[in-house]
Amino acid sequence: MTIWHRPLDLDALTAACAGSMPGFLGMEFVEAGDDWIRARMPVDQRTRQPYGRLHGGASVALAETVASVGAMATVDPTQFAAVGMEINANHLRPVGEGFVYATATCEAKGRTSQVWTIRVTDEAERLVCLARMTAAVIPSVRGGVG
Template sequence: MNEYKEKILKVCNDITKGTLMETLGIEYIDVGENFLVAKMPVTPKVHQPDGVLHGGASVALAESVGSAASYIFLDAQKFYVRGIEIAANHVKGIREGEVFAKAMILHKGRTTQLWEIKITDAEGALVSVCKLTTIALPKT
């Protein structure tokens, strides 16, 4: 991995200390020109009562990776990034292992951005697909 990628991933992982992302075990693992990938362990901590991954945990993962991607691909010195809408479709249950969320930009406007986040299992099977809209608010 090149130095630039390592630096971005370190910043992303360092800012999660003491947050929901740390609580859920979310770790940013890859970044490219138009995407960011994070992983999350599937343990009882993120299960619903019947032992499968809770949809809310999947949505938290999706919003975390999409918002972090917005932060990376916008000028964070000039803007705050906030999620303003998220929609999720859960297509497969998972009880253990890890899930991987890949955020890819669909639209990068000056004010709003639209992200597609696909959550897959370790074998690459689709678990959930989410769409996240973020807004860039100018820092004053």
């Protein structure tokens, strides 16, 4: 059974992020299942630290973006917004080039909060970063992406 409020249009989600940080970092939504969503981000001059490795902040930005978009896609955007309330991350493996992929899975979908686990992997599917984000579900002040 799907958790999405309506079917996901991955191209539309990517386009909606084009003018903000996810777009500036090159994030693209690439897959989704019944309770998970996946995006990728290039490891390049925008996302590397000065020492040539993927910046931990870029990994967290990817993780929070994927989980936040996922959380928002579970609610009616005319009535609610889902916003990041807390995120933690463990950085486990360096990456110097290529793409990293973040898969966010909804672990708990409550009336006022949600918990998402995000696995960031490299192109060989090795775990790069493991994150968990809590989203607050709040009344909407305007319609949103989802």
